[in-house]
Amino acid sequence: MPPPPPDPKVLPLDPGASPELTRAILARTSGDPCHRLRDLACDFVDGTLEPGQASLARLHLGHCEACSALVETLASLQVDLPALAEVDPGPWFTQAVMRATRHQPLQGNAGLHGLWWRLMHRPRIALEAAYLGAAAGLMGIYLPLPTLTPRVPALVQPLGDSALRVAGQMAQAERRTSASLQRSLRPIVHPRPVPSAKASLWQRLSSWTKARLQAFRKAQAPPASLETQKLHPANP
C-alpha cells in the first residue's frame, strides 16, 4: 500500500531535512536555541527533566554537534568525577600516620581533661597567654590600689561602754598626733607625693612623668661654678 500523500498544511518534522535552513530561520526569529539547551543540560543528563522538555532537547541534540558533545561530556563526568574521590597516597602512608599518632595522647573522653588538652593545644594559645600576661601586668602597674584601712584588732573579750569610749578617745588622740607630726615633718623631708587611691590613671602618669623629668634635668645639669657654690653652699 503506497504511503499517503503529505498534508500541505502540516510541516514535516524531518530531522535530517535541511539543518542550514533551520539555522537560518532560527537566526532570523528566536535566536540560537543552544543557550536554552545549556540551561537544561544538567537536568537532562540527570534524568530530572520533564518528558516534553526532554524530547525537545533530544531533537535539538540530534542536530547540534556542539550541544551533543557537551551533553556527552556531562554524562561522562558522572562517571569520571566520583572516581576522583579516592586517590592512593602511596604504600607507606598508613605506616607514616601510625608513627605520627603513636605518641599522641588519646583523647577518648570528652571530660574536663580533654577540654583542657584541646584548649592548651590551640595554635593561638601563645598569643592569648602573652596578651593576658601583658594586660595583667598593665593592670598591676597602673590601676589604683584599694585604700588600706587600719586593721582593727579582734577583740578577745567584749568591752563595755566605758572601755569603748576610752578606746575611741585614744584612737582620736593618736590620729591627731600623727596628723600634726606629718604636718610638721612635711617641709623637712619633702615626701614624694603618694598618689591617692582615687587619682585617675592620667594624673598618676603625669605626676610620675614630671618627677622623672625633674630627676633627669637634675642629672643632666652642668655642675655649679665655684662662685655659685660659695654664694649658695647648700645647692651643689
Place this chain on the structure above:
Amino acid sequence: MELTQLLNLVRCGDELAWEAFVRSFQGRVFGLAYHYTTQAEDARDLTQDVFVRIYQNLALVPDEAGCLPWIIRITRNICIDHLRRRKARPPLWDLPADELFDLRSTDRNPEEVHLETVRKTMVHRALQELTDLNREIILLKEIQGLGLEEIAGILDVPVGTVKSRSNRARLELAQKLVAVGMGA
C-alpha cells in the same frame, strides 16, 4: 565491621582499629587534599595532619553518617589554612603538579589504564580552572558525594546557592573539557 564499633575500639586505644580507620578514609582525605593543594607531597603532609587531629579529637568524631562530612570539614579547614600560609609565604620555586593518578597499580590493560589516567589528569586540571566556590561545590557534591544541606553547612552558603551553582559548575567544567578536546 561497622563504623560505630570501629570508633569505639579506637577510642579504647586499639591500634589495629585505628589502622583500619586510617585505611578506610586515607584515600578520600588524600584525594580531597590533593584537589585543594595540587601538590602530592603537600597533600600527604596535610592528610597526616588531618589524621593526627582526628586522633586528638576522637571524642568529637560523629558516628555513622556524620563521620565523613566531619572528616571532610576538617580536611577542608586544614587545606584552606595551608593555602593561606602558602599565599602569605610562597615557596621559592613552584614544583610542577605531580601526576599521581598513575600511582595505583592495576591488572588491567595498560592502554586502558593510560587513557583513564590521562582523562583523570585532564579533569583535575580543568577543575583547577574553575572559580573557588564552583570547584569546592564540584569537589564536595560530585566527587565526595555529600548532600546539598551538608555542603551548604560546610561552605556556609544557602542550599539554593549550592544547587544552582552545582549545575553551573558542572556545565563550566564540561565546556572546558570540550574546549580542550577531552569531550566524551
